[in-house]
Structures are given as structure tokens and as C-alpha cells.
Amino acid sequence: MANRPSWTDIRSWVAKSSRILIKKLARNDCGWADNAKNGHQNGVYVPREIREDGFFPEVRNTNPDKPHILDTLFETFWPSTGETKLSSLKHYTNKGTEMQFTRVPRDEFAGLTPASWLLGGTLDHPVGGAHHWFMVIDSESEEAELLESMFSLDSDFHFALFDPDALPGEPLDETEQLIEELTRALREGTLDQFIRRTSAMPATEDFALQAQESWLVENHKEAIDPWLIPNPGDVIMRISRDIEYTLFKRAEVRFRAAQVLRTISAGTDLASAVVRGFPELDATFLSAAQTRKSRAGRSFEHHVARVFMDGNVRYEEQVILGSRRPDFVLPDVMTLRSQTRPFDDAMIVSLKTTLRERWKQLSLERINGAVFLATVDDRVTADAISDMADNGIHLLVPESLKASKETCYAKLANVITFREFFDEEIADKRPQLRNSLI
Incomplete structure (x- = not known):
């Protein structure tokens, strides 16, 4: 594994660039660096849209005997x-629309998380x-x-x-409005009143409800019904990772900007105030980072x-089982405690937005029921999934992540989608978990 770039280095190279490419690496984009048997690729596939958009040098046929191969060599800095x-670019026109970007440093692609x-x-x-130039x-990492x-x-x-000169961000009108409000508060001496109005972030429940309602309006739905939505896992991921996070960032900018402005306007001059x-500034930014991390789990x-x-679906939330407090017991803790093998009546559903090693908490204590661990994390390794299988844990993931070439989920039996969970684990195996059928 190569030395990983720092955030300072990343920002520096982005700033000196005229165009930026970002690609989430599929398993075959980097698996070759860890396994000599996959050495026939030794590089990254470039999608047709990127190949045709002029970021890379143009490829041409350089061997008349093989007119289906277009290629070129070009220098790259790492x-x-x-x-x-x-480095090399090759497009085998008889095999598809993707182009191969090869002759890249093997160590850069070795030991990567999905x-x-x-x-x-x-x-x-x-x-x-x-x-x-390129970085992996x-x-x-925090840089990711x-x-x-x-x-x-x-x-x-x-x-x-x-x-790089037009990066996504807060809508200009919202940014300008906040700047105008803070400037006016400073000028009129009403900053304390402004801070009191934004003195607390809305509760996680409020963000969640706003995000859910936004999705319902956007998709012309009246409910987030998993029996009527073909991809309930993708919907959950979209609401929690995208819609709600956008709402959170907008509120956070107002909240934290007011805190910082109060700190730096307290001194007689800017230098002494800073x-x-x-x-106080350090505590503000530390609190911001901690709030983001704790919010994600409750949001999910x-x-x-x-x-x-x-x-x-019948469930109980945050019940106590010995030293554990799983997120959900279906249908209830009484059924879970009274059932005997093969655990046909009840199940545990725990949630982790990011897994790392924390899934092992579930295996420390035997639970009298089937165990499902739901996540929207696309970085779980095949070894970790295998260990979960050995401990009787099924991983529950959004539909798009199960099918993705960028994850390790596709061919592993103990990884199921939310769609499969509702259809097979509830409707087929445990229909009594649905209130409508009781």
C-alpha cells in the first residue's frame, strides 16, 4: 500500500487543475494489485462517458493488423x-465501450477498502x-x-x-442570504439575538421527518411502503445519506457560522480575537464533527x-436484551424470548451506517433469533462478511449496493437486499410479522 495523500495535498492538486476526474473504484479496478492471478488487467476501466469527454488523450489505431484496438501512451504524475x-490507454472496440487505463503504480491500488x-x-x-495527475x-480514510x-x-x-472553479455547494442565494443576515446583525449589534435564534440544531427526529416528507413529495407518494416500492433499501439510503444530509448541512452552516462569528468578533481586533x-473555535469544530457522526446513526x-x-411490520425499538440493546426486535421481545429453534417467529435487526469492526458486538452474546445487520456502507470487505456468516449474521444492504461492481456483496449468500428481506424473510417465512395479516 502506497502512502496515502493528505487533505492538504488533495486540495492543492485540485486547485492547480483545469478539470477533475473522480471515479469510485470497482473491485476489478484494484483487485489485480492484491492478486497476481488478476494481473491481466493491471489498471482501471474508464467509462464511455469519460472516454468521450476529452479528459484523457485521444486513442487511435496504431496497428493496422488489429483495427479494433485503439490506444495511446501518455505521461501521468502520481x-x-x-x-x-x-501510462497506457486501450480501447478494444470489439469488447465494449469501456477503455482500459493501465501502466499505473501497483502499490497505489493495493490493500484498498471497497x-x-x-x-x-x-x-x-x-x-x-x-x-x-492521479491519486488513490x-x-x-478521513480524506475520503x-x-x-x-x-x-x-x-x-x-x-x-x-x-474546480464551479464545485457543488450551497445554493448561491442561500449563501448570500446568510452572509447578508450575519453582516446586518454585526452592523446593528444584534448578533446575540441571531445566535439565540440558531442556538440549537433541530432534533434528529425533525431532520428525519423533513427528509421523509421531501422524498414523498419528490416521488408523489403517500407512504414509504416497502411492499409498493421496488427498492426500499435504495430509498432509505437516498433519504438518509442524501436528502437529510443536505438539510443538515444547511442548518449546520447557519448554526456554526454564528458561533464562529461571535468568537472572532469578541476581540478588539481580528488577530487577537482569533x-x-x-x-473556543477548536471546541466548535470538534463539536461539529462529533454531531455529524452521531446524527448519522440515529437518522438511519x-x-x-x-x-x-x-x-x-410489527416491531419493538431499542429493547434491552441482556447487555445488548438491538435497534429493532420483530415482532416483539416476548416472542423472541419464548421461541425455540429454528427461530421461525422473531428476529433481530440491528443498524450500522458504517461497520468497520463494530459488527462484532452482535456476536459477543448469543441471541435467541435470526440476526440481520442493516447498513448503507459500501466499504465492507469480503473477509468481514465471511466472519459475519460464521457468526450467523446476515448483512442487509440496499439493492443497488448488492448489485454494484464496487462492493464485495454480489455473490455472497449471507448478504441480502432490503427487497429480499421483506419478500423472503417476512412475507414468505414470517407472514405473522405483518399487522394486516393478523
């Missing part, structure tokens, strides 16, 4: 290692003869989270080209509960 490579990122850019002023960002925020990458993002107010829980409720 800031993490400081090396320049003579759903990691390829980041690249074009330079007006070449480095070592290279007009293109592991999805488990910052990249997703900087470019507003949604849960269904796979690849795109960006103009220096003397640094502990609210949306799954809404789907159960709208689908008339």
Missing part, C-alpha cells in the same frame, strides 16, 4: 509517490512532462469523507468530471422505523 509513469476513489486532474502547466484515496463533502458526492455516485478565541434508525411502520 503525487503520493512522486513518480511519473508512461468503494475507494480514483482522483485525477489535468494541468495547464505540466509536472515532469505530465499533463495528468482509500474509502476508510472530506472528498465526498467537497464535491457533494451522493450515495449513487459512480464517476464524473468536475470544474488567537485568544482559538480554544428513524428511516428504517418509518419503512416498518408504513409497511405495517
Whole structure:
């Protein structure tokens, strides 16, 4: 595994670029770096849309005996290692629309967590003869989270080209309105009143309800009914990771901007206010980071509960089982405690927005029921999924993540989609969990 880039390096290279490429790496884009048997690829597939959009050099036929092969060589710079490579582009026109980007540093692609990122850019002023630079960002890193925020990458993002001078962000009218409000509050001496109005972030329940209602309006629905929606897992992921997070960021900007402005306007001059107010500023930004992380878990829980409720699925929430407090017991804890194998009547559904090693908490204590672990995390490794299977845990994921080439989910038997969960685990195996059938 190569040295991973810092956020400072990433921002620096983005700033000096005229165009930016971001691609979520599929398993075959990087699996070759860990397995010599996959050495026939040794690079990344470039989608047709990127190939045709002029980011990469044009490919041409250089071998008249093989007119179906278009290729070219070009220099690439890799800031993490400081090396320049003579990379290759090949398009086998008889095999499909994708192009292969090869002759890249193997170490850059080794040991990556699923759903990691390829980041690249074009330079007006070449480095070592290279007009293109590339970095690989592991999805488990803090830099990956910052990249997703900087470019507003949604849960269904796979690849795109960006103009660094026109990055996604808050709508200009909302930004300008907030600046005007804060400027007026400073000028009129009413900053304290403004801060009191924004002194607390809305409750997670309020954000969740707003996000759900937004999705309902957007999709002309009256309920988030898993029996009427073909892809309930994707809907949950869309509401929690995209819609609600957008609402949260808008509220957070108002809340945190007022806090920072109060701190830096307290001194006699800006320099002294920043220096003397640094502990308070540091606490503000630390609190912001912690709030984001804690919000995500509760958000996911609210949306799954809404789907159960709208689908008339019987459940109890946050019940105590020994030293554990699973998110949901279906239908209730009394049924769970009284059932005997083969666990036909009740089940546990726990939630983790991001898994890492925390799934092991479920295996520490035997539970008298089938165990399902729901997540919207696309970074879970095949080894971790295998360990879950050994511990009798089924992983429950959105439909698009199960089918994605960027995850390890597709061919693993203990990974099921929300669609399969409702159809097979509830409707087929446990129809008594539906209120409408009682």
C-alpha cells in the first residue's frame, strides 16, 4: 500500500487543475494489485462517458493488423509517490465501450477498502512532462469523507468530471442570504439575538421527518411502503445519506457560522480575537464533527422505523436484551424470548451506517433469533462478511449496493437486499410479522 495523500495535498492538486476526474473504484479496478492471478488487467476501466469527454488523450489505431484496438501512451504524475509513469490507454472496440487505463503504480491500488476513489486532474502547466495527475484515496480514510463533502458526492455516485472553479455547494442565494443576515446583525449589534435564534440544531427526529416528507413529495407518494416500492433499501439510503444530509448541512452552516462569528468578533481586533478565541473555535469544530457522526446513526434508525411502520411490520425499538440493546426486535421481545429453534417467529435487526469492526458486538452474546445487520456502507470487505456468516449474521444492504461492481456483496449468500428481506424473510417465512395479516 502506497502512502496515502493528505487533505492538504488533495486540495492543492485540485486547485492547480483545469478539470477533475473522480471515479469510485470497482473491485476489478484494484483487485489485480492484491492478486497476481488478476494481473491481466493491471489498471482501471474508464467509462464511455469519460472516454468521450476529452479528459484523457485521444486513442487511435496504431496497428493496422488489429483495427479494433485503439490506444495511446501518455505521461501521468502520481503525487503520493512522486513518480511519473508512461501510462497506457486501450480501447478494444470489439469488447465494449469501456477503455482500459493501465501502466499505473501497483502499490497505489493495493490493500484498498471497497468503494475507494480514483482522483485525477489535468494541468495547464505540466509536472515532469505530465499533463495528468492521479491519486488513490482509500474509502476508510478521513480524506475520503472530506472528498465526498467537497464535491457533494451522493450515495449513487459512480464517476464524473468536475470544474474546480464551479464545485457543488450551497445554493448561491442561500449563501448570500446568510452572509447578508450575519453582516446586518454585526452592523446593528444584534448578533446575540441571531445566535439565540440558531442556538440549537433541530432534533434528529425533525431532520428525519423533513427528509421523509421531501422524498414523498419528490416521488408523489403517500407512504414509504416497502411492499409498493421496488427498492426500499435504495430509498432509505437516498433519504438518509442524501436528502437529510443536505438539510443538515444547511442548518449546520447557519448554526456554526454564528458561533464562529461571535468568537472572532469578541476581540478588539481580528488577530487577537482569533488567537485568544482559538480554544473556543477548536471546541466548535470538534463539536461539529462529533454531531455529524452521531446524527448519522440515529437518522438511519428513524428511516428504517418509518419503512416498518408504513409497511405495517410489527416491531419493538431499542429493547434491552441482556447487555445488548438491538435497534429493532420483530415482532416483539416476548416472542423472541419464548421461541425455540429454528427461530421461525422473531428476529433481530440491528443498524450500522458504517461497520468497520463494530459488527462484532452482535456476536459477543448469543441471541435467541435470526440476526440481520442493516447498513448503507459500501466499504465492507469480503473477509468481514465471511466472519459475519460464521457468526450467523446476515448483512442487509440496499439493492443497488448488492448489485454494484464496487462492493464485495454480489455473490455472497449471507448478504441480502432490503427487497429480499421483506419478500423472503417476512412475507414468505414470517407472514405473522405483518399487522394486516393478523
